[in-house]
Amino acid sequence: xxxxxxxxxxxxxxxxxxxxxxxxxxxxxxxxxxxxxxxxxxxxxxxxxxxxxxxxxxxxxxxxxxxxxxxxxxxxxxxxxxxxxxxxxxxxxxxxxxxxxxxxxxxxxxxxxxxxxxxxxxxx
Amino acid sequence: xxxxxxxxxxxxxxxxxxxxxxxxxxxxxxxxxxxxxxxxxxxxxxxxxxxxxxxxxxxxxxxxxxxxxxxxxxxxxxxxxxxxxxxxxxxxxxxxxxxxxxxxxxxxxxx
Numbered sequence: 001x002x003x004x005x006x007x008x009x010x011x012x013x014x015x016x017x018x019x020x021x022x023x024x025x026x027x028x029x030x031x032x033x034x035x036x037x038x039x040x041x042x043x044x045x046x047x048x049x050x051x052x053x054x055x056x057x058x059x060x061x062x063x064x065x066x067x068x069x070x071x072x073x074x075x076x077x078x079x080x081x082x083x084x085x086x087x088x089x090x091x092x093x094x095x096x097x098x099x100x101x102x103x104x105x106x107x108x109x110x111x112x113x114x115x116x117x118x119x120x121x122x123x124x
Numbered sequence: 125x126x127x128x129x130x131x132x133x134x135x136x137x138x139x140x141x142x143x144x145x146x147x148x149x150x151x152x153x154x155x156x157x158x159x160x161x162x163x164x165x166x167x168x169x170x171x172x173x174x175x176x177x178x179x180x181x182x183x184x185x186x187x188x189x190x191x192x193x194x195x196x197x198x199x200x201x202x203x204x205x206x207x208x209x210x211x212x213x214x215x216x217x218x219x220x221x222x223x224x225x226x227x228x229x230x231x232x233x234x235x
Contacts, residue, residue: 035224037170044126045162045170045213047224061223095169107217108158109224112172112181 002026002113004096009118012086020118022079022096030054030074033099035111036081038092038120048094049081052105059105064090086122093117127152128214128227135233136204144230146197146214152225154195157217161190161199164211164229173212174199201232209234 008020022034036048049070050059058070069082079096095117100109129147136142146159153159161174172181174190177197187208190199201208214227 044211044229045164045215045226047215047226050224059223062221107219108176109217110158110160110172110175110215111162111170112175114169114171116169 002098004098004113004115006094006096006115006118009094009120011121011123012083013124014086014088014122016086016122018083018086018120020081020083020094020096020120022115024077024079024096024098027098029072029077032101033105033109034070034072034079035097035099036070036079037095037097037111037114038090039095039117040089040092043092046092050099050105051079053101053103056103057105083120086120088122091120091122093119126228127218127221127225128216130212130214130227130230132228133231133233135235136201137235138204138206140204141200141202142204142232143201144199144212144214144232146199146227148195148197148216148218150195151220152195152216152218153192153197155219157219159190159192159197160215162213162215164213166210170213204234206234208232 035050051070067085096115097111100106158176162170163173164170177192
């Protein structure tokens with residue numbers, strides 16, 4: 001069974017840092033692009049970042065560019081999101097979601113499956 | 125303000141048909157990027173409902189269908205059931221933002 005499990009969320013002060021992890025199982029993690037998508041409380045979905053299968057290509061939403069860093073370890077079947085200089089508006093449930101299979105990232109790709117999410121709360 | 129525009133809510137009685145629109149622009153849907161749809165039951169993670177404009181993943185009932193034309197797309201649900209009550213999101217790629225975008229979401233209420 002294909003599974004994604006996020007961890008690392010919690011309460012962090014504005015300006016602080018946090019590292020999210022996503023453990024993948026049930027599929028060949030090394031051949032798929034991976035994404036982080038977040039959902040603020042009571043709000044809609046917002047794509048955050050994407051990384052290609054071999055880490056050659058990374059993409060960020062403007063709202064997190066320069067503050068967040070996506071990475072992966074294919075040997076450990078794991079995806080990461082390093083969150084620095086966090087802001088109150090970064091408060092959200094962060095989902096890990098699998099993208100398309102391939103070396104490059106397909107612009108027309110979709111996200112499937114999704115993990116259950118890890119909650120990040122930025123507050124003093 | 126989402127790049128893809130959806131109605132905030134729609135409703136219908138059991139057995140009825142409802143549609144949810146998703147309006148974009150020349151930098152996303154109009155640029156021929158595929159549209160995908162997700163269903164999110166409250167308290168759960170989003171689930172892929174329709175991929176590549178019209179395709180249903182295995183396990184999704186054929187009561188769900190979708191179409192795309194120009195700078196818009198729509199999701200149709202026929203034979204509404206109580207279990208269809210959820211939030212629905214459209215998603216595409218936007219080349220002016222160089223990133224993936226979602227609609228604001230539509231809450232479906234089954235009366």
